[in-house]
Amino acid sequence: MRVKIGxxxxxxxLEVSSEEIQLTASTAFGFDSLRPGQLEVITDLxxxxxxxxVMPTGAGKSLCYQLPAVLLGNSGxxxxxxxxxxxxxxxxxxxxxxxxxxxxxxxxxxxxxxxxEILNGIRAGLYTLVYVAPERFRSPRFLEALGQxxxxxxxxxxxxxxxxxxxxxxxxxxxxxxxxVIAQLEPPRIIxxxxxxxxEVRQDIATQLHMSGxxxxxxxxxxxNLFFAVERTGGTADKSTRLIEHIQRRKGGxxxxxxxTRKNAERHADALAGANLRVRMxxxxxxxxxxxxxxxxFMADKLDAIVATNAFGMGVDKxxxxxxxxxxxxxxxxxxxxxxxRGGRDGDPTGCLLLFNHSDARLQEFLIDxxxxxxxxxxxxxxxxxxxxxxxxxxxxxSRHLPGPPHQSTVHSSxxxxxxxxxLRDEGxxxxxxxxxxxxxxxxxxxxxxxxRREIERRKLRTMIEYAYYPRCRREFILSYFGDADWxxxxxxxxxxxxxxxxxxxxxxxxxxxxxxxxxxxLIRRLSGRFGRTRLAGLANASDDDAxxxxxxxxxxxxxxxxxxxxxxxxxxxxxGLVEVSRDQYPVVSVTARGQQVLDGDVDLDDxxxxxxxxxxxxxxxxxxxAGRKASSELDNAQGKPLDxxxxxxxxxxxxxxxxxxxxxxxxxxxxxxxxxxxxxRPTSTDELSAVPGIGPSRLEAYGQLILATVQGR
Numbered sequence: 001m002r003v004k005i006g007x008x009x010x011x012x013x014l015e016v017s018s019e020e021i022q023l024t025a026s027t028a029f030g031f032d033s034l035r036p037g038q039l040e041v042i043t044d045l046x047x048x049x050x051x052x053x054v055m056p057t058g059a060g061k062s063l064c065y066q067l068p069a070v071l072l073g074n075s076g077x078x079x080x081x082x083x084x085x086x087x088x089x090x091x092x093x094x095x096x097x098x099x100x101x102x103x104x105x106x107x108x109x110x111x112x113x114x115x116x117e118i119l120n121g122i123r124a125g126l127y128t129l130v131y132v133a134p135e136r137f138r139s140p141r142f143l144e145a146l147g148q149x150x151x152x153x154x155x156x157x158x159x160x161x162x163x164x165x166x167x168x169x170x171x172x173x174x175x176x177x178x179x180x181v182i183a184q185l186e187p188p189r190i191i192x193x194x195x196x197x198x199x200e201v202r203q204d205i206a207t208q209l210h211m212s213g214x215x216x217x218x219x220x221x222x223x224x225n226l227f228f229a230v231e232r233t234g235g236t237a238d239k240s241t242r243l244i245e246h247i248q249r250r251k252g253g254x255x256x257x258x259x260x261t262r263k264n265a266e267r268h269a270d271a272l273a274g275a276n277l278r279v280r281m282x283x284x285x286x287x288x289x290x291x292x293x294x295x296x297x298f299m300a301d302k303l304d305a306i307v308a309t310n311a312f313g314m315g316v317d318k319x320x321x322x323x324x325x326x327x328x329x330x331x332x333x334x335x336x337x338x339x340x341x342r343g344g345r346d347g348d349p350t351g352c353l354l355l356f357n358h359s360d361a362r363l364q365e366f367l368i369d370x371x372x373x374x375x376x377x378x379x380x381x382x383x384x385x386x387x388x389x390x391x392x393x394x395x396x397x398x399s400r401h402l403p404g405p406p407h408q409s410t411v412h413s414s415x416x417x418x419x420x421x422x423x424l425r426d427e428g429x430x431x432x433x434x435x436x437x438x439x440x441x442x443x444x445x446x447x448x449x450x451x452x453r454r455e456i457e458r459r460k461l462r463t464m465i466e467y468a469y470y471p472r473c474r475r476e477f478i479l480s481y482f483g484d485a486d487w488x489x490x491x492x493x494x495x496x497x498x499x500x501x502x503x504x505x506x507x508x509x510x511x512x513x514x515x516x517x518x519x520x521x522x523l524i525r526r527l528s529g530r531f532g533r534t535r536l537a538g539l540a541n542a543s544d545d546d547a548x549x550x551x552x553x554x555x556x557x558x559x560x561x562x563x564x565x566x567x568x569x570x571x572x573x574x575x576x577g578l579v580e581v582s583r584d585q586y587p588v589v590s591v592t593a594r595g596q597q598v599l600d601g602d603v604d605l606d607d608x609x610x611x612x613x614x615x616x617x618x619x620x621x622x623x624x625x626x627a628g629r630k631a632s633s634e635l636d637n638a639q640g641k642p643l644d645x646x647x648x649x650x651x652x653x654x655x656x657x658x659x660x661x662x663x664x665x666x667x668x669x670x671x672x673x674x675x676x677x678x679x680x681x682r683p684t685s686t687d688e689l690s691a692v693p694g695i696g697p698s699r700l701e702a703y704g705q706l707i708l709a710t711v712q713g714r
Contacts, residue, residue, distance in 0.1 A: 016046060016071055025063070028070050028099060035060040037219035041191075042068055045155070050211035051191045052161070052202055054218045056341045061193045062092060062317075065157035066129065068189070070101060073128035077154025080146075080187075081131045084160050084172060086288070087295055087312065089131040095317075096129060105131035106142065109288050119145045125152060134163075134174040137181055146185070153187055158209070161192035162334065165204040173420065173443065179208050195341060196334040199483045221484050225344045228474040229498035230354045230467075236264065239327050239355050240271035246325060246353065247277060247305050253322030253350075254298065255305040258339050260328035260363055262309060268327055269307040282308040313339060319346035325353045329360035331368070332460035333467060333481050356468040364461050370409040372454040375447035377406050378414045382423055385433040392431045403705065404685060421445040459587070462571075469572040471610050473500050513612055514605050517578075519557035520569060521595050524579055526554050528590040533581070536589055537566035543696045568613035576610045647679045647711065654710045658703065669703070670694055682711055 021042055025031040034042075037055065041064045045051050055061045069079035083089050089105035096103035104118050104127050121127055122145045136142050146153075158164070164175035182190065192205050206214040233239050247255045259265045262283045269281040280294040280303055291311075298306045299318055306312070307327075324343040330336040336354075344350030380402050384391060391398040399411045406414075415431055418424040421443060422436030436442045463481065470477050474497040479487035493500045509517070523540055531539075538544030542556035543563065549555055558566055570589060573579045578595035581587045597603045655669045662669070670678075674694030683689040686704050695704075 018043070021067065021071075024067055024070055028101065029063065029067065030099075031063070034063075037217055038064055041217045044215045044217070045189055045191050046071070048189060050189075050206070050209070050214045052206050052211070052214050052216050053191060053193045054195070054197045054202060054216075054221075055193070056195050056221055056223060056337070059195075059220045061159070061195070064193065065155065065191050066092075066096065066101075068155055069129050069157075072154035073102070076125065076152055078122075078125065078127065078149050078152050079129045079155040079157060080153060081129055081157045081159060082134055082175075082178065083131050084133060084163055084175075085311070086133075087291065088159070089133075090292070091295075091299075091317065093129075093131060101129065102127045103129040103131070106136060107131075107133060109292075122146070123148045125149070134172065134177060137174075137177050153185060155189045155191070156182065156185065156187040158190070158192045160194060161205050161209075162194040162197050162201055164192075164208045165197075165201045176208065176443065179210055182210055195338045196482065198334070198481065201334075218483075221479055221482050222475070222487070223341060223344065224494075224496060225347055225349050226340060226352050227349065227496045227498075228340070228352050228478070230356050230474070233355045233357050235357065235359070236267055239357070240268050242355055243268055243305075243325060243327060244272060244275045244277070246323060246351075247272065248275070250323045250351075253320035254301070254303055254318070255323040255325060256313070256321050256339075256342060257305055257307040258324070258326045258328070258330070259307060259309060260330075260360075260367065264328060265307045265309060272305055272307065277304040279303060279305045279307060282306055282312040284309065284311045310335060310339065313342050317345065318342075320348075321345070321350065322348070323351045323353070325351075325355065327355050329354070329356060329364055329461075329468065330464055331364050331457065333463055333478060334460070336464060336467070337478055337482075354468060361461065361465050365458070366407075368454060368457045368461065370407055371413050372450055372457065373406070373410050373414045373417070374454075375451070377402065377404075377410060378418055378447070381411065381414050382418060382433050385424070385431065389432055392433075393429060395431075403709070417445070417450075462581075462587075465568075466571050466574055469568065469574075469613075471499060471572070471576050473497060475500075509605055509610065509612065516558060516561075516569070517573065517605055517610070517612075518599060519554065520566070520573070521578065521591055521599055523552075523554035523557050524570075524589055525591045525596075525599065526552060529582075529588050531589065532587050533567050533570050533589055534563075536570065537563045538696055540566045545696050545699070565613055572610050572612050644679060644682075647682070648675065650710050650713075651675050651678055651707070654706060658706070670699060678707060678711065683708065684712070 018039060021039065022034060025034055038060055041051060041053050045064070045068050053061060053064055055064075065079065065081065069077075072079060081089075081092075083092075086105075086107045086109050089107060090109075093103045093105045104121060106115060106118050106122075110118065118130075119141060122130055132142070158175075158178060161175075163172040164178060190209065190211065192209055192211075194201075194205070197205065202216055202218070206216075231242065233242055243257060247257075257268060259268060262285045265281045265283050269279050272279040280297055282291055282294045282298075286294070294306060295312070297303055301320075310330075321343040324340050326336065326339070330339065340352040343352060381398070384398065384401050388401065391401060395411050395415065396408060399405050399408055402411070415424060415426065419426040419431070422441065423434065423445065425432045425434050467474065467477055473493050475494040476487050476489070476492045480489075495501065520540055524536060527536065527539070535544065539549055539552070539555050540558040541561050541563065542559050558569075570579065573595070574581055574589075576594075577592055578598060579589050580592050581589050591599070594603070598605060652675065655675065658669045671694055674692065677692045677694065678689070681688065681692050683692060686700060686708070689695055689704055689707060690700050695707075
């Protein structure tokens with residue numbers, strides 16, 4: 001078979017056979033044979049079809065554009081590769097140069113002189129492949145050099161293409177520019193590549209890149225040599241102990257440990273070093289030299305482990321990573337499978353372990369909210385800077401003048417977003433409020449899209465939590481999520497996860513646990529398809545005091561349990577197939593046929609291998625039924641705090657005003673006991689306010705911001 005490399009007229013055409021493609025793989029890259037799917041992708045691409053390629057980490061995505069780049073380069077063509085990380089570009093450029101292929105990366109790591117030299121090389125046609133970050137398309141000098149390539153541009157390759165989709169797990173706004181870039185450059189060939197993309201993400205990639213008649217190649221999601229397991233853990237100290245044990249017991253190779261924050265990277269790296277393990281850390285807070293040094297030590301087999309945030313790993317090709325441990329819960333299944341897939345690239349057995357603690361979910365929820373601020377926060381920040389410009393030099397002080405006040409990381413995210421869209425002028429150590437003088441110079445600020453993105457992130461996090469509690473085949477959970485038709489049955493089993501091999505942490509349920517499960521199922525069945533998890537949790541433990549549901553027999557079925565416990569219990573039931581959560585914008589919970597069988601007594605709960613959360617009495621869910629009953633342990637702990645009489649009076653005045661507006665008695669707004677609890681706790685955020693006894697979800701939504709403003713004296 002021969003395919004014609006059709007450079008756009010008046011360029012010459014060159015026919016390439018499958019044998020010649022294989023010969024190039026051997027002579028230029030040293031591969032005796034192509035991996036499954038690679039020939040089909042390369043053939044489609046050289047034939048001029050726009051291609052979206054989804055292959056897991058280690059399956060050989062890079063060769064799908066590097067080999068065509070070499071073939072095109074033989075006739076003077078240039079391949080432009082868009083990639084998101086310096087580490088990724090450095091690793092690939094080093095590998096290409098070692099094979100005698102002319103390649104360069106134009107990144108911020110290069111000094112002004114080196115950047116000028118690379119730009120001159122682009123103009124002169126010295127490179128076969130040029131790697132750039134999407135942000136580079138903002139540079140007039142780069143665009144001018146790119147314009148001089150002209151008809152020699154033979155291929156545009158977009159790596160980590162999921163970054164262009166708002167549905168993807170690592171959305172980056174600068175990737176959105178690529179649609180405009182494609183319209184301007186009109187490359188004769190285009191390929192988008194990613195390791196993880198659900199069906200909707202694949203289609204969105206093609207849409208955003210203006211692909212006409214794209215060819216989709218989805219291959220090899222299943223990595224049989226990877227063993228998946230989850231361990232329930234305590235806090236940071238317990239996780240460090242587990243890390244030391246697992247890394248010391250690994251069978252050769254190196255361990256890759258992923259964490260959610262720089263602080264956790266430092267903590268765990270210090271603990272591993274204290275156990276005489278050779279360890280380095282890698283995160284975005286380190287300077288370029290430190291990151292490059294850590295990566296080179298990792299690649300040179302000088303380490304037992306590297307502890308890193310998600311800033312590490314894209315494009316790093318090391319075959320003998322024998323253990324990948326996530327010490328914190330990843331934000332999405334896409335991120336988890338991509339990062340876990342960096343292990344075992346040589347095909348040998350490799351462990352993929354998630355150390356899971358309930359608090360991990362709260363950490364990720366915080367990171368989502370702080371990285372994607374609400375429109376209200378950004379609007380308030382802009383107005384404060386407009387009216388109080390002197391605050392622009394001290395963001396910590398600025399945050400104290402915003403409603404909430406928001407965490408400093410949220411303020412920094414807001415400044416970054418507003419600056420990107422032209423509403424702030426960032427002058428290094430000072431920011432000022434402004435408006436885009438030239439709207440065409442800045443992308444429009446779509447606050448609805450940001451809110452949609454935040455909801456997508458939360459939805460993916462919920463799915464990752466479900467994975468942690470999943471009592472059945474973990475491989476089936478992951479692969480069915482990505483739309484693998486061979487793994488769409490919950491009854492499918494593998495021989496490569498803790499649950500299928502019976503090494504998971506499931507145990508027979510006690511009679512008390514079985515009764516709790518049935519009571520919760522009864523409540524869900526009563527309200528089936530009407531509410532989401534949060535509302536059902538409030539009704540289950542009676543913290544939701546909505547008068548419409550006071551007479552439901554199942555209300556309070558789990559009285560005395562915390563919201564967190566009830567939510568985690570529902571996730572476990574979802575994993576066991578007893579309930580299901582809709583996948584639309586407002587997910588609701590309903591009982592499945594299996595759940596109905598449990599309620600009917602047709603099957604025993606032990607047949608499902610449920611992994612239930614630890615039972616813990618939740619102070620938030622206890623409600624006073626008489627004046628003599630203590631409200632909760634949280635209130636008891638607050639009794640030693642002195643009451644502020646002025647704050648009590650402000651809260652009482654607020655309650656009176658709200659009661660008058662709604663024409664209800666004052667105690668319906670909140671009781672005296674709740675009023676005093678608020679005055680003692682002095683909450684500064686909705687999370688702190690939600691922990692106050694008597695503040696259920698409905699009150700939090702109706703009065704939360706007014707109460708917080710009153711506490712802060714506004």
